[in-house]
Amino acid sequence: MSLRHAVLGLLVQRPSTGYELAKLFDRSLMTAWHARHSQIYPELTKLESRGFVEVASEGPRSSRTWRITREGREELRAWLVEKEPSRIQRNESAVRLFFAGMLAPGDRQVACERDLAYVNEQIRMLEETREQVLAATPPQYFLPTIELGLRVNAVYRDWLQEQIDQAEHEAGEIHD
Amino acid sequence: MSLRHAVLGLLVQRPSTGYELAKLFDRSLMTAWHARHSQIYPELTKLESRGFVEVASEGPRSSRTWRITREGREELRAWLVEKEPSRIQRNESAVRLFFAGMLAPGDRQVACERDLAYVNEQIRMLEETREQVLAATPPQYFLPTIELGLRVNAVYRDWLQEQIDQAEHEAGEIHD
DNA sequence: CGCATCATGTAAGCTGTTACATGATTAT
DNA sequence: ATAATCATGTAACAGCTTACATGATGCG
Numbered sequence: 001m002s003l004r005h006a007v008l009g010l011l012v013q014r015p016s017t018g019y020e021l022a023k024l025f026d027r028s029l030m031t032a033w034h035a036r037h038s039q040i041y042p043e044l045t046k047l048e049s050r051g052f053v054e055v056a057s058e059g060p061r062s063s064r065t066w067r068i069t070r071e072g073r074e075e076l077r078a079w080l081v082e083k084e085p086s087r088i089q090r091n092e093s094a095v096r097l098f099f100a101g102m103l104a105p106g107d108r109q110v111a112c113e114r115d116l117a118y119v120n121e122q123i124r125m126l127e128e129t130r131e132q133v134l135a136a137t138p139p140q141y142f143l144p145t146i147e148l149g150l151r152v153n154a155v156y157r158d159w160l161q162e163q164i165d166q167a168e169h170e171a172g173e174i175h176d
Numbered sequence: 177m178s179l180r181h182a183v184l185g186l187l188v189q190r191p192s193t194g195y196e197l198a199k200l201f202d203r204s205l206m207t208a209w210h211a212r213h214s215q216i217y218p219e220l221t222k223l224e225s226r227g228f229v230e231v232a233s234e235g236p237r238s239s240r241t242w243r244i245t246r247e248g249r250e251e252l253r254a255w256l257v258e259k260e261p262s263r264i265q266r267n268e269s270a271v272r273l274f275f276a277g278m279l280a281p282g283d284r285q286v287a288c289e290r291d292l293a294y295v296n297e298q299i300r301m302l303e304e305t306r307e308q309v310l311a312a313t314p315p316q317y318f319l320p321t322i323e324l325g326l327r328v329n330a331v332y333r334d335w336l337q338e339q340i341d342q343a344e345h346e347a348g349e350i351h352d
Numbered sequence: 353c354g355c356a357t358c359a360t361g362t363a364a365g366c367t368g369t370t371a372c373a374t375g376a377t378t379a380t
Numbered sequence: 381a382t383a384a385t386c387a388t389g390t391a392a393c394a395g396c397t398t399a400c401a402t403g404a405t406g407c408g
Contacts (some may be wrong), residue, residue: 002268003395009275019359030263032270039396041361060260061404062358080272081283087206090368092178094208096256097187097324099325107257111325118263141277148335155327163320173280179367195387215368217389237376237387 006033007043008052008068008076013140015056018044028142031122031149047072093118100163109167116160125155126130178262182209183219184228184244184252188314191232191243194220199254204318205297207325216222223248260263276339281346292336 010016010024021044022037024087035043044066047053052072057064068076093115100111130146186192186200197220198213211219223229225326226246237276244252269291276287306322309315 001395002266002271005275006271009278011273012275012278017359018361029271029274031265032267032274034264034266034396036397037360038362038398043357059359063359063404076275077279077283080275080279081286085272085290085294086268088206088210088268090178090210091208092262092264093184095178095182095205096261098180098205098208098318098321099188099252099256101320102188103184103253103256104183106251110257114261117259138283142274144277144335144339145274146332151331152283153327155324159320159324159327177367192386194389210368212369213388214370214390217387235387239387241374 002033003035003039003043003118004047004052005079006035007040007047007077008072009067011053011068011078012073015058015065017063017065019063105167105170109164109171112160112167114161116157116164118154119156123150123157126150126153179211179215179219180228181252181255182211182221183216184248187242187244188249188252191241193235193239193241195239208291214216237257244325274316281343285343285347288336288339290341292333292340295329295336299333302326302329 006025006029007021010021010029016024018037018041021040022035025033025035025040043176044053048055048066050071052075053066058064058069090097096111097115100108103111126146126149130143130150133143133146181238182201182205183197186197187204192200194213194217197216198211201211202207220229224231224242226247227245228251229242230245232243234240272287273291276284279287302322302325306319306326309319311321
């Protein structure tokens with residue numbers, strides 16, 4: 001179960017409330033795993049009952065800051081190193097791209113342009129995050145994954161632009 | 177719901193049995209969406225009740241070959257072009273890479289080498305598929321997505337090799 | 353005072369996994 | 381014969397989404 005280990009991983013970075021974890025899932029982890037607060041709060045309770053997390057402090061508005069325990073770190077390490085990864089992926093955008101080639105050129109262009117706008121926005125956000133991470137001393141452990149995200153998104157950007165150019169070309173041919 | 181539209185998309189390619197669709201999910205669509213036969217058979221029944229697919233023929237072993245209807249094609253097109261895509265992704269391997277930077281160099285190297293072996297195998301399979309698709313006349317609509325898969329996997333391969341080299345270097349420093 | 357944000361939680365319903373269950377056909 | 385593959389289906393359970401529900405704190 002990735003949710004459990006994603007929560008443990010985020011708590012290694014910094015003790016956090018459930019609310020903060022929900023924001024981190026939306027920001028740092030968005031392209032890897034997604035989780036809502038309605039899943040995160042019950043998961044924290046489960047992780048506590050297994051001894052993997054504990055309440056570090058209580059704050060205003062009945063907030064609780066959770067921290068990972070030694071057992072939690074061991075569980076995370078075992079998952080990362082010893083457990084055979086599941087290669088199953090679920091990516092709606094990839095399903096769309098797979099079938100985009102069946103569309104008429106005009107429709108295909110519309111679909112690819114929408115994706116290109118999204119990819120460019122992702123690149124912008126990753127560049128922004130990279131600046132912040134580089135400014136921290138020492139740079140945080142996930143700097144290489146930001147670099148990876150930038151490279152993968154550059155591939156998507158170039159490929160989408162090629163598909164758009166190709167679709168424009170095909171649309172032109174029809175009217176010749 | 178991507179499962180529904182992935183089934184419709186696969187049926188545009190070629191009328192298929194549920195069993196064949198399950199194999200296609202494992203092969204062509206593996207990096208985009210995953211589905212088991214226990215989900216595919218009930219989904220075909222639902223799609224039939226909505227008029228999006230119909231039985232094209234019945235064969236041996238109580239097999240039924242399904243084909244997409246005109247209404248099904250319209251539904252698929254509307255989904256691809258008009259519906260705002262969900263950008264939610266679930267990718268356990270990406271979660272692992274995100275947290276790999278927290279591991280000790282030796283552990284990180286083990287994790288990255290396992291992924292590199294997988295990525296190299298993916299590249300081998302994509303190259304094989306590309307040859308088959310290029311041999312077909314005319315080349316099938318999903319040729320560009322195979323090219324995209326190859327480019328993305330090349331990025332992963334190079335990045336993983338860099339992480340492995342870096343981890344080896346760090347491991348060396350410790351013993352200096 | 354009112355709005356945005358912080359903060360947590362539960363319930364109903366849908367989606368997806370694993371396991372169970374059955375049987376036909378083909379190849380060795 | 382018997383093993384592998386083809387072929388379909390259901391049930392129990394786990395995971396995830398959407399909606400409901402509540403209230404505190406900080407800012408303008």
